[in-house]
Amino acid sequence: MPSNAGQTEEAQQLYKIRHSSAHVMAQAVLEIFPDAKLAIGPPIQDGFYYDFDLPRPLTPEDLEEIETRARNILRGDHHFECREISADEARSLFANQPYKLELIEGILASGTDEYGQPLETTEAPKLTTFRQDAFEDLCRGPHVHSTREINPEAFKILHTAGAYWRGDEHRPMLQRIYGTAWKTPEELQAYLHRLEEAKRRDHRRLGKRLDLFSASEAVGPGLTLWHPKGAMVRYLAERFSLEAHILNGYQLVYTPHIGRSGLWKTSGHLDFYKDSMFSPIESEGEEYYLKPMNCPFHIEIYKSNQRSYRDLPLRLAEFGTVYRYERSGVLQGLTRVRGFTQDDAHTFCRPDQIGAEILLALRFSLYVLRSFGLTDFTAYISTRPEAKAIGSVEDWDKAVETLRGALEAVNVPYEYDIGGGAFYGPKIDVKLRDSLGREWQLSTVQLDFNLPERFSMEFTGSDGKPQRPMMVHRALFGSAERFFAMLIEHYAGAFPMWIAPVQATIIPISDKQNEYAAQVAARLDMEKVRTSTDTRDERMQAKIRDFELEKAPYALVVGKREAAEGTISVRSRDKGDLKSMTVDAFLELTRAERETGKPVKLD
Ligand SMILES: [Zn+2]
Ligand SMILES: [Zn+2]
Structure with a gap:
């Protein structure tokens, strides 16, 4: 949610530009719809939005007019002026704005800000507004000094979406208008280009087009149905990961x-x-x-036996499906769901083993992720939260230092999230920057000072006395669902060959070659190459076009000549036309690509 604490000056100015743009857009909307009811309008990453209750659905023409009017307002030299108002003043100023009134009461009752979000302050509630031109909004700022600081040519209204008031499906459905604002028109253009690219790669859109997954109203929101092609990608990814786990000292469990x-x-x-x-x-x-998490089950497995110092470390791994309640209003594609599968592992070890175990968890995670062609990682170390952390400051400092040492050893750039840790221990989050420069949360290595206590876990030390083991939670993909969404968007649906559901599409030029095509398929089948054969009564060009849309890594075209010579004409998704060759030559050519997902033991 909106916060501009700890940002660079550059980022703070953009924040102010976008926050101020939201106010200007709201002014433009009120000019067109004087009866509009205003909800909230925060700056967000790359832009801003504002939620409105309007007498009718907005049309594309409305958005154009809002944009024109907003740009006109920006061309004026309107100053943003702040004032503090009393509760009664606020109630009368916003008498016709029921959503603002609700926010005002929230602020007065303390505990929320002008966006209805919890406040982390103990100060007495204060009501402030910002006014530019003829528009005054309940707001704490900060804003630019004048609309002149916002380039009208770097401001754009984007689109609308439905949004429930306070994200609650029992409250009114509002119209949310998204917009963006940048410092220069060039920055805006670059952003719009990235947006187009993101739309083209959107996993929800590609998931449907490539027939990978769906959700069904009948089953329920946020519950994913994996179709055969999506399930094949997941199976291959999981099989690789599971085998790599076993090779590297993890033991599989099911719970x-x-x-x-x-x-x-x-x-x-x-x-x-x-x-x-x-x-x-x-x-x-x-x-x-x-279960919302797998941890207690793994702990019960630990506790099912007497453990001695010689048995540790014990590393238990599971692809465990968990269920977490989220409001239906916030569910989204594969990234916000109610049921998902964590590739979870829990390590139980002696205190003297913790450094080595964290390093292993980290090295292993990076190795698995890199096997998917992912390379651009940044790690974040979350440290002790101010309030109600368990464990002493010294314990935390020592643990954070261990995490930092592990990150130094694997040579991944890292930053600190000061005070961002869970109350029960510090953690490392590994985030991936994808091909569009967006960050995805993937692996987490989390120390836990809490659960070993709660479950009274023990092992017998070398002195024969009972001791408390240490515990590390580790998710690698994070969730199978979100990881798949990331893979789809990162690769725009064109998966690396080793996880592609169809690795080669065989295309006979006419039905006279169907029999030869079947022989080619049988030969590839023996080598476990996943093929599909396009025997439709379609023109070659149409078949090639569909191959390109389906994004299989290779098309193998077989015509009269190929059938006579015993060859295939190879077309690569990434490299275009290759020459014709024997099936054996094709197998040799693609061996490395196909074997990427062969697990190894790290040394
Ligand atoms: Zn504001
Ligand atoms: Zn856990």
């Missing part, structure tokens, strides 16, 4: 989807995480919860 309420009481989930859990299932007078 159930539900567990007794007592388990979640012990783990603390029912005290601290209940809002993200689905309502319990009652059976035989007992309550069971769908």
